[in-house]
Amino acid sequence: MKKQIRKWLTILIPLFIGIGIIYYQYTTLKPDEIDKIKASFQKANYSYIVLSLLVACIGYWSRAYRWKFALNHLGYQTQFYNNFFTVSVSYLVNLTVPRSGEITRAALLKKYENVPFDKAFGTIVAERIIDLLIFLLFVFIGFISQFDEIYSFLLSKNVSLQTLIYYGIAAVILGIIFLLIWIYAEWPIILKLKKKLSGLIEGMTTVVKMKSKWKYLFHSFFIWISYLTMFYVAIFALPETSEISFDIVIMGFIFGSLAVGFSNGGLGAYPFSIALIFSLYGISNDIGIAFGWLVWTSQTILAILLGLISYVLLPVFNRNK
Numbered sequence: 001m002k003k004q005i006r007k008w009l010t011i012l013i014p015l016f017i018g019i020g021i022i023y024y025q026y027t028t029l030k031p032d033e034i035d036k037i038k039a040s041f042q043k044a045n046y047s048y049i050v051l052s053l054l055v056a057c058i059g060y061w062s063r064a065y066r067w068k069f070a071l072n073h074l075g076y077q078t079q080f081y082n083n084f085f086t087v088s089v090s091y092l093v094n095l096t097v098p099r100s101g102e103i104t105r106a107a108l109l110k111k112y113e114n115v116p117f118d119k120a121f122g123t124i125v126a127e128r129i130i131d132l133l134i135f136l137l138f139v140f141i142g143f144i145s146q147f148d149e150i151y152s153f154l155l156s157k158n159v160s161l162q163t164l165i166y167y168g169i170a171a172v173i174l175g176i177i178f179l180l181i182w183i184y185a186e187w188p189i190i191l192k193l194k195k196k197l198s199g200l201i202e203g204m205t206t207v208v209k210m211k212s213k214w215k216y217l218f219h220s221f222f223i224w225i226s227y228l229t230m231f232y233v234a235i236f237a238l239p240e241t242s243e244i245s246f247d248i249v250i251m252g253f254i255f256g257s258l259a260v261g262f263s264n265g266g267l268g269a270y271p272f273s274i275a276l277i278f279s280l281y282g283i284s285n286d287i288g289i290a291f292g293w294l295v296w297t298s299q300t301i302l303a304i305l306l307g308l309i310s311y312v313l314l315p316v317f318n319r320n321k
């Protein structure tokens with residue numbers, strides 16, 4: 001009984017903290033901004049929000065289905081419902097501490113499917129690498145198509161494009177040096193790390209070695225297309241955003257994804273990131289923030305509900321194990 005209480009507290013306490021942070025950020029808005037946001041919420045067409053959430057659920061399903069290819073390659077035949085439930089719980093946990101959901105996901109699979117933690121976590125790291133590469137492809141397309149607007153924005157903020165290029169080159173060089181040291185160095189500390197991380201590395205290299213790599217890559221692109229579609233569908237919920245072009249949608253999607261990736265589920269950062277990028281295209285700050293809160297709130301509610309339901313169903317579906 002005490003163990004179950006502790007488990008629930010580890011989820012509920014961070015959630016209450018998150019709600020408190022949202023409330024605090026809400027109180028920092030000016031009264032006229034709050035009125036405009038409320039008005040936007042009242043006139044929103046929630047049928048598009050529901051459709052957006054349905055698309056998001058398809059993305060959840062695809063992420064859980066993609067995972068089975070990597071696990072099967074390692075010799076583990078997991079139940080799909082366990083994959084789906086653990087993925088759903090990971091989205092919930094990520095709302096508390098950034099990227100903690102990945103650790104929870106591997107730990108739950110170890111508990112319910114007896115997949116070694118290091119190998120399961122390795123497959124998740126491999127997923128994140130593939131996801132990052134696909135996201136960078138979106139960034140490349142978005143920045144090339146909107147170069148003039150972005151360059152003007154950087155100049156207005158006294159940010160030099162040359163400085164960004166130098167930082168990018170330095171990061172690439174450091175990455176290459178680290179990779180060469182990892183592959184070729186015979187230093188005792190490197191050899192010891194390789195031994196300890198052998199299971200993790202095995203999980204990370206599944207994408208290259210697996211027979212179903214093309215199905216895996218298909219689902220990887222499908223997941224990100226579902227994310228973009230989810231965002232695109234939501235713009236029709238507000239009259240002021242329903243007419244924006246698809247290239248603006250891509251830029252909003254990119255900056256929104258960055259806000260989610262570098263915070264605990266985009267808490268607070270998501271609406272203001274959307275408002276910032278939309279303002280470059282003449283959309284008022286109030287509408288941008290309202291749209292951001294509308295999308296973030298709906299997606300967060302979905303993550304909380306699916307995560308909690310999955311957390312409850314995991315022991316129910318695995319009661320005979």
